[in-house]
Amino acid sequence: MHFHVHFAVGRFVPRGLIDSAWGRGWVSIKMLGGLPHGSGALAEARVAARYLSKYATKSFVDAGTRLTGMHRYDLAQGFQPKAVRLEGPTKDAVLDRASEHLGMAGPDRVWSSADVEDWAGPPAIWAQWG
Structure with missing residues (x-):
C-alpha cells in the first residue's frame, strides 16, 4: 500500500527531521505563502486549510477499492x-454568542x-470571522 500524505505545521521543521520521522520514501516540503505582511495565525490557517482541503475533498478513483476504516483526513x-x-433563540443570537466566544x-x-x-438537508448556517 502506498500513501500520499499531506500535513501542516505552524512552525519550521527541519527537512531531515521529517525525512527520518516519515521513513517511507519521498518527502516534498511546500511553504504556503502569499499573505500580506502581518497576517495573523487565522489567515495562515485559512491558507493551509484551503490547500489541504483540495486533497481531502477529491473523490476516490474507484470507491470499491477503499479499505474499511480508511478516511481522507486525521x-x-x-x-x-x-x-x-x-444555543440561542435565533440565528443572530447564536452568532452573537459565537462572536463573544471568539x-x-x-x-x-x-x-x-x-x-x-x-x-x-436540515437547516444549516456557516459563518466566517476575521
Whole structure:
C-alpha cells in the first residue's frame, strides 16, 4: 500500500527531521505563502486549510477499492478540536454568542441554507470571522 500524505505545521521543521520521522520514501516540503505582511495565525490557517482541503475533498478513483476504516483526513494526537455548544433563540443570537466566544466582532461572512431555494438537508448556517 502506498500513501500520499499531506500535513501542516505552524512552525519550521527541519527537512531531515521529517525525512527520518516519515521513513517511507519521498518527502516534498511546500511553504504556503502569499499573505500580506502581518497576517495573523487565522489567515495562515485559512491558507493551509484551503490547500489541504483540495486533497481531502477529491473523490476516490474507484470507491470499491477503499479499505474499511480508511478516511481522507486525521488529526495528530492532542490536536482534536474541542466542541463548543452555543444555543440561542435565533440565528443572530447564536452568532452573537459565537462572536463573544471568539473575542471578535460579528462574522464577516454568513451563509444560510434558508437562502437556497431547493435546499434538501436540515437547516444549516456557516459563518466566517476575521
